[in-house]
Each structure stands twice: as structure tokens, then as C-alpha cells.
Amino acid sequence: MEIRLRADNCTICGVCEEACPYDAITMAAEGPEFNEECTVCGGCVEACPTEAIYITGRETSPQPQPKDTAGDVWVFAEQRDGELLDVVFELLGEGRRLASDLGMSLGCLLLGDDVDHLAQELIEFGADRVYVGNAPELKHYRDDLYAQVLEHAVRQHRPAILLIGGTSNGRSLAPRVAAGLETGLTADCTGFALDEDGNLLQTRPAFGGNLMATIRCPHHRPQMATVRPKVFPKPDRQAGRKGQVIALELPTFEPWQRILEVIEDADTGPNLAEADIVVAGGRGLGSPENFRLVEELASLLGAAVGASRSVVDAGWVSYAHQVGQTGRTVAPRIYIACGISGAIQHIVGMQSSDIIVAINSDPDAPIFSIATYGIVGKVEEVLPALIREIRGSSS
Amino acid sequence: MHIVACIKQVPDPSQARIDRETGLVIREGVDKIINPYDLHALEEALRIKEAKGGKVTVLSMGPASAEQVLRDAVAMGADQGVLLSHRQFAGADTLATSYTLARAVAKLENVDLVICGKQAVDGDTAQVGPGMAAKLNMPHITQVRKIRELTEDKLVAEKLTDRGYEVVEVPLPAVITVVKELNEPRIPGLRGMMRAKKAEIPVWGPEDIEAEEDRFGLKGSPTQVWRTFEPERQRKGEMLEGTPSEQAAALWQRLKAL
Ligand SMILES: Cc1cc2nc3c(=O)[nH]c(=O)nc-3n(C[C@H](O)[C@H](O)[C@H](O)COP(=O)(O)OP(=O)(O)OC[C@H]3O[C@@H](n4cnc5c(N)ncnc54)[C@H](O)[C@@H]3O)c2cc1C
Numbered sequence: 019m020e021i022r023l024r025a026d027n028c029t030i031c032g033v034c035e036e037a038c039p040y041d042a043i044t045m046a047a048e049g050p051e052f053n054e055e056c057t058v059c060g061g062c063v064e065a066c067p068t069e070a071i072y073i074t075g076r077e078t079s080p081q082p083q084p085k086d087t088a089g090d091v092w093v094f095a096e097q098r099d100g101e102l103l104d105v106v107f108e109l110l111g112e113g114r115r116l117a118s119d120l121g122m123s124l125g126c127l128l129l130g131d132d133v134d135h136l137a138q139e140l141i142e143f144g145a146d147r148v149y150v151g152n153a154p155e156l157k158h159y160r161d162d163l164y165a166q167v168l169e170h171a172v173r174q175h176r177p178a179i180l181l182i183g184g185t186s187n188g189r190s191l192a193p194r195v196a197a198g199l200e201t202g203l204t205a206d207c208t209g210f211a212l213d214e215d216g217n218l219l220q221t222r223p224a225f226g227g228n229l230m231a232t233i234r235c236p237h238h239r240p241q242m243a244t245v246r247p248k249v250f251p252k253p254d255r256q257a258g259r260k261g262q263v264i265a266l267e268l269p270t271f272e273p274w275q276r277i278l279e280v281i282e283d284a285d286t287g288p289n290l291a292e293a294d295i296v297v298a299g300g301r302g303l304g305s306p307e308n309f310r311l312v313e314e315l316a317s318l319l320g321a322a323v324g325a326s327r328s329v330v331d332a333g334w335v336s337y338a339h340q341v342g343q344t345g346r347t348v349a350p351r352i353y354i355a356c357g358i359s360g361a362i363q364h365i366v367g368m369q370s371s372d373i374i375v376a377i378n379s380d381p382d383a384p385i386f387s388i389a390t391y392g393i394v395g396k397v398e399e400v401l402p403a404l405i406r407e408i409r410g411s412s413s
Numbered sequence: 414m415h416i417v418a419c420i421k422q423v424p425d426p427s428q429a430r431i432d433r434e435t436g437l438v439i440r441e442g443v444d445k446i447i448n449p450y451d452l453h454a455l456e457e458a459l460r461i462k463e464a465k466g467g468k469v470t471v472l473s474m475g476p477a478s479a480e481q482v483l484r485d486a487v488a489m490g491a492d493q494g495v496l497l498s499h500r501q502f503a504g505a506d507t508l509a510t511s512y513t514l515a516r517a518v519a520k521l522e523n524v525d526l527v528i529c530g531k532q533a534v535d536g537d538t539a540q541v542g543p544g545m546a547a548k549l550n551m552p553h554i555t556q557v558r559k560i561r562e563l564t565e566d567k568l569v570a571e572k573l574t575d576r577g578y579e580v581v582e583v584p585l586p587a588v589i590t591v592v593k594e595l596n597e598p599r600i601p602g603l604r605g606m607m608r609a610k611k612a613e614i615p616v617w618g619p620e621d622i623e624a625e626e627d628r629f630g631l632k633g634s635p636t637q638v639w640r641t642f643e644p645e646r647q648r649k650g651e652m653l654e655g656t657p658s659e660q661a662a663a664l665w666q667r668l669k670a671l
Pocket residue numbers: 225226227299300301302303304325326327328329340341342343344345346356357358359360361362363364367377378379380383395396397398429534535536537
């Protein structure tokens with residue numbers, strides 16, 4: 019894309035120079051000259067009274083407009099069967115904080131069929147504006163249509179930041195939208211901050227190491243990120259809070275996908291995400307047989323069973339039990355880590371638990387640094403003792 | 414049917430050890446393997462070919478050493494492998510990777526189905542599959558656990574969701590990403606290994622895929638690592654001392670009180 023001049027039309031009036039938000043135009047004797055600051059935003063095209071300026075080249079994606087203050091912070095409000103997911107509220111809490119620091123509004127994008135009634139709930143959890151897209155086709159999540167609507171909405175309203183819950187749908191939708199918009203996307207963020215230019219600093223566990231990385235997307239908008247459920251706390255609801263509800267202009271749908279059946283497994287595995295207590299086992303248990311100690315303790319406490327990736331990879335328990343960056347994020351009242359070293363990828367999935375108990379034979383294991391109660395010892399000795407203790411006290 | 418499987422070379426996660434002093438992953442002596450999910454992607458491509466005829470192309474972007482995973486794939490039965498490797502491809506984030514792989518698929522012509530792993534275990538983003546689909550302007554289905562039906566022009570698959578699964582139909586060509594439940598990858602036979610040894614693996618650079626300037630590698634990556642740091646860790650908890658029984662008793666006393 020490129021800005022061009024119809025010299026015949028130009029009256030050298032100087033309106034474009036003033037209209038340019040980037041100081042990219044200087045008036046020369048023959049008309050405007052565009053310097054490298056030009057982002058082809060089209061501001062001058064609209065301002066020009068004689069239609070002397072136009073844009074050529076194919077329409078690709080929105081050009082980076084980091085300085086465009088029109089942008090808001092947006093949260094994608096995923097709903098299922100007309101009910102908002104908890105991760106949406108968690109993101110609203112975080113989005114509210116960012117929007118206030120940036121002096122922006124907090125917008126929410128709500129798609130579905132007949133979902134207007136959810137808008138007020140979003141407002142009471144912090145949204146200033148709720149853009150609602152209603153259509154029968156949007157009733158159930160579909161990658162193709164949802165991506166088309168999101169892209170369209172972003173192109174129209176140009177948010178500065180777009181946060182999406184890292185559910186299975188969100189993790190399918192976000193990369194499609196980001197690629198369509200030619201912008202950056204950071205997966206599974208665990209924290210946000212702002213730099214002095216107002217860029218979003220997105221922190222996530224770094225590839226491979228026991229490290230965190232902070233990622234920036236300075237030249238592209240929106241800055242997109244996904245966040246797993248339960249990473250941020252759910253904010254308080256402010257009953258009666260006021261906000262705007264705006265009907266979203268929908269693009270013409272190009273449907274590809276047909277959802278033929280939706281099956282909700284009766285057996286959804288351990289209800290890790292909701293459990294009050296989680297007992298989790300790692301490689302320190304030494305053998306699949308010893309993992310039974312974890313299961314025994316869990317059943318005694320009415321707890322869910324969690325696991326580190328090492329033991330899931332080793333096949334001791336199924337993936338549904340995995341806690342961490344690649345597994346589930348949990349935030350129970352009590353988390354008991356047995357023979358787990360506390361690698362960063364595990365910790366990000368359980369660090370918001372209220373009470374963390376660590377049982378590990380290595381006094382230097384990183385898990386102890388986040389533990390409320392630490393026991394240096396062998397799991398095969400401590401767990402049976404604990405089980406005896408609990409049995410003894412209940413009888 | 415022409416099926417493309419995208420495979421990435423990653424450090425073997427089962428060998429990953431962390432240096433206690435630096436908190437960094439020790440890379441020396443760690444083998445490089447095919448990303449585990451991508452083995453399932455390749456296996457499914459091979460099964461489709463065996464059932465319906467056609468050919469399987471494997472694609473990988475990475476350093477020259479990534480040629481090995483393509484040879485391994487040929488040993489398993491892939492018809493051809495193409496390595497996307499060039500100085501300027503380095504430093505790609507998921508957008509630039511999606512773009513580069515998509516350009517290569519476009520170059521391959523008449524591709525009916527692109528199969529990716531659910532995610533690469535080194536970065537765990539799960540973004541490249543859907544990103545490629547967007548760049549190719551094809552529909553996609555993530556987390557496929559079973560292919561129910563595949564014809565010349567459509568695919569019906571079971572997609573894993575947070576609550577169960579969905580049966581989704583898309584027209585071809587399409588991109589899917591797959592989970593481990595889908596199949597059991599085969600072990601290469603002797604004949605395959607012989608063939609792999611002799612196979613020619615072409616190496617493509619930006620010009621071969623007619624990539625646009627500034628859209629691949631570091632330059633084509635909107636996201637930048639701003640800094641890395643060690644997570645803050647301070648011991649704030651209480652250590653429970655004594656024999657295992659004493660420790661257990663002390664713990665239970667505290668938990669009971671909650
Ligand atoms: C991209 C990426 C994503 C990842 N995602 C996840 C994830 O989601 N979840 C996850 O858990 N991991 C994840 N990991 C892996 C993570 O980095 C660690 O490798 C893993 O968590 C280690 O599991 P572990 O603690 O069970 O095993 P180890 O690190 O081997 O630790 C075993 C611990 O047990 C102790 N121990 C040994 N013997 C005994 C005994 N007899 N009694 C008591 N203690 C004993 C040892 O001192 C040690 O601390 C990921 C890694 C990467 C690179």
C-alpha cells in the first residue's frame with residue numbers, strides 16, 4: 019500500500035499536513051511530500067477537500083498504528099450456551115487495570131445468538147463498552163465465522179490490545195485472527211505490564227528454560243495475547259455499573275465449518291479446575307506404583323489428583339491430570355506437591371493456590387520457594403505417615 | 414490426494430535438565446527429535462495415503478540439522494521432504510513461521526490437506542496451524558482426535574474441546590492440528606531407512622517460496638523478546654522438621670485447622 023497524489027487536483031492548501039497524526043507530511047512547492055513516518059493510515063485521504071490523495075496497492079491488513087490513541091483495550095467474551103466463561107471475568111479484571119493505566123476504555127466483544135442479556139453482566143465486571151454481534155450462525159462457536167467477525171471488528175474499531183481466554187476455542191481462534199490481521203500474539207501469558215510508551219509487556223514462561231520471558235509487540239496493533247483460565251483472579255462485581263452496549267456491524271459470512279454434533283463427555287475426568295484440594299505427584303515418586311499413594315491421599319481428602327508433565331509423559335497418569343503451562347491451571351485452597359521439583363512450567367499452573375505444601379527430598383528444590391509448608395523427606399515415607407495420621411485422627 | 418505434514422525439530426523433552434545455578438536448560442548432549450505431536454500428524458498422513466492413494470510431503474523450517482527429521486519422516490514412508498532453511502528465516506515468531514510454511518505449501522501445488530501437530534513442545538504455543546490456515550485462506554480444525562470421513566472435497570473430524578468433543582465438517586483443502594489419541598505412529602522399517610539415506614532433501618530459501626520481503630524471519634515477527642528473567646523466589650514458608658511421622662503430624666495439624 020502506498021499514498022499517491024493526483025497533482026492536478028491538489029491546491030496545495032495544507033489541510034493534509036495538519037491532519038496527519040504522524041507528522042509524515044511536509045508541504046513542498048508541488049504539493050505534499052510523504053516521509054518514512056507515513057503509515058498509510060489514510061488520515062490525509064479523508065481530510066483532503068479535493069480528493070487529491072489516494073491509496074494504491076492491495077488492501078492487506080491494518081497498518082501498525084501504535085500512536086493511534088483511538089484504540090481501546092478489548093476482551094473477547096466467550097460464552098457457551100448463553101453463559102459467560104469465568105476466564106472472561108478474570109480478563110476483565112486485568113483489562114480494567116490496563117485500560118485505566120492507559121487512559122483507555124475497556125471494550126468487550128460478545129458474539130452469539132440473542133446474547134444481549136449478557137452485556138450488563140460484562141459491564142458490572144468492568145467493561146465500559148460491549149460490542150454485541152448477534153446472529154443465528156454465531157450461536158455456537160465456529161472458528162471461521164468468529165474469526166471473520168473479530169477481524170472485521172478490529173479493522174473497524176482498532177483496539178490497542180485484544181485479550182482472549184486460552185480455552186480450546188480461544189487457542190484456535192486467536193492465532194487465526196492474529197495471522198489475518200498480521201499482528202503478534204503471545205500464548206499463555208501469566209502477567210501484563212506497560213512500558214513507558216504504553217506498549218503491552220506480556221510475560222510467559224520462556225521456551226525450555228526455568229525462565230520467564232517478557233514479550234513486546236511494539237509496531238503492530240492490536241497487541242494480542244491469550245491467558246489460561248484461573249491465572250488471574252475474578253474481580254468483584256459492581257452491581258448497577260453503567261456502560262454502553264453497541265451493536266456490532268457483521269461482515270458477510272463465508273461459512274466453511276459445519277458443526278455436526280456436540281458431545282459433552284459424561285466423564286470429564288478429574289474436576290481439577292474446580293477442586294478445593296489438589297494432591298499432585300511428580301517424578302520423585304519414582305514409580306507408577308508409588309503414584310497410588312497420591313491417589314490414596316487424594317481420595318482421603320476428597321481432593322482431585324494432579325500431576326507434573328514428567329509423569330504424564332511417562333504414562334503414569336492421563337494428560338487430563340497435568341497441571342502447568344501445557345496442562346491445567348488450578349487455584350485450589352490447598353495444593354500438595356509430592357516429588358515435584360517446581361519447574362517454572364509447573365509453577366505457573368498452580369502458584370495462585372492459597373496454601374502450597376511441598377514434599378521433596380531435595381532441600382534446594384525450587385518448589386520450596388513457593389511453599390507455605392515444606393517437608394524435606396522421601397515421599398514414600400512421608401505420604402504413608404500422613405495417610406496414617408489422617409486416618410487416625412478421623413477414627 | 415496430496416497431504417502435507419509439518420514437522421518441527423525440537424530438543425527431546427525427556428532429556429531436558431535444568432542447570433541449578435543458572436536456571437537454564439542444559440542443551441549439550443540433548444538429542445533433537447521430531448516434535449512428538451508431529452509424529453502423529455505424519456502417521457495420519459501416511460494412513461490416508463495408504464487408504465486413498467496420493468502422496469505425502471513433509472515440510473520443516475529450521476536449521477540445516479533439521480534435515481534429519483525429514484529423513485526420519487521419509488524412513489517412516491513420506492514420499493518427499495522439503496527443508497525451509499535460510500539465514501533470514503531465523504528468529505521467526507509464530508506469525509512469520511505461519512507465513513513461511515504457508516508460502517511453501519502454496520508452492521507445492523494441489524495440496525488437499527495440511528496436517529500439523531497440536532503444538533510444538535519447545536514453545537507450546539499451538540499457534541502455527543491456525544495461523545497457516547489463515548495465510549492459506551483455508552478452513553482449519555484444531556485438536557483432531559479422529560478423522561471420521563475424508564473424500565475428495567470434504568473432511569469430517571472429531572475435535573477435542575474443553576468439555577468433550579465436536580464433530581466438524583470442512584471443505585478441502587484444509588488445515589488440521591492433531592492430538593496423540595489420533596493414532597499410534599509406526600516404527601520405520603529397514604527398507605524405509607535405506608530409502609531415507611538416499612533421499613534428496615531440497616533446501617528452500619525465501620526466493621524459492623517467493624516470500625515477500627519483511628514477512629519472514631526476525632523481520633517478519635511482530636513479537637520481540639524484550640527481556641528474560643528468573644522468576645522471583647523467596648522462601649516464605651515454614652519448613653516442618655523431624656521424622657516423617659512428626660512431619661506428617663505437624664502438617665495435618667496445620668491443614669486440619671484451616
Ligand atoms: C514448553 C514446556 C512446557 C511444559 N509444560 C509443563 C506443564 O504444563 N506441567 C508440568 O508439570 N511440566 C511442564 N513442563 C516440564 C517442566 O519443565 C518439568 O520438566 C516438569 O514439571 C518436571 O516434573 P517433575 O517435577 O515431576 O520432575 P523432576 O523435575 O524430575 O523432579 C522430581 C523431584 O522429585 C524429587 N524427588 C526425587 N526422589 C524423591 C523422593 N523419594 N521423595 C521426594 N522427592 C523426591 C527430586 O528432588 C525432584 O525435585 C514443560 C516444559 C516445557 C519445556
